[in-house]
Amino acid sequence: MILQGKNLANILTFSRIVSACLLLFTPPLSILFYVIYTYCGVTDLVDGSVARKMNAESKTGALIDSIADLIFIIVAGIKIAPILIDKIPVWGQIAIIGIVVIRITAYTVGAIKFRRFASLHIISNKVTGGILFLIPYGIIVVRIPIVCAIVCIVAAVSAVEELVCEIRLEDYRPDIKTVFEIKSMR
Structure with a gap:
């Protein structure tokens, strides 16, 4: 068939x-x-x-x-x-804005440095995607501020790792798994 x-x-x-x-x-x-x-x-x-x-x-x-x-x-x-919009605490809203700024900065650094949209497939990005996917399940089991804290911590770590990778990479390697691989590449 x-x-x-x-x-x-x-x-x-x-x-x-x-x-x-x-x-x-x-x-x-x-x-x-x-x-x-x-x-x-x-x-x-x-x-x-x-x-x-x-x-x-x-x-x-x-x-x-x-x-x-x-x-x-x-x-x-x-x-x-x-x-969620009215239930996310102010600290969560500020954290989300900060994470978005870090992400945009990482993508901008990558775009300038590699002359292309440069999104990396690092493990922390995949974990963040999984955590974001779980939000609708999480909010029926756990209070929204707790879900917000977990999501913000994971997303912030991932965003910072992506930014550090974009800064430290010498050439575009979208399939890098973690920032710790960069030292071993040199």
Whole structure:
């Protein structure tokens, strides 16, 4: 069957786009929201692995994956931000602004230094993405200020690590795993 192998990863990615769009029409934090939200997260985790396992990696697939991620992040933000906006403590709002400034600075340094958008695949960025994904689950179990503190600490460490990597790297290496690899590269 043609659906096997090469197309499966792209089908998963396209299904994430469709599912993310469906989230727009579901009540936030409802059972249906969690089912669709979880499906989006699972497909994000597995589509790249499927592409690698099936030897079906492609620039087009990577682009579609990035588009799917962006759509999902925007939709999730649209649905979850109104719930959180009034409940995030002032210190959390200040921390979020600081983290955004550090991220923008890191991307600016990378863009100037490497003459391209330079986002790194460091482990702390992946951990931050995972923690951000868990916010809708966390807020039903733990108080929002505690969730905010955890997210801000992890995101701040990740943002600072990315900035340090961008400053210290001599050439663009998007697949670097940690800042500690930089010393061993020289």
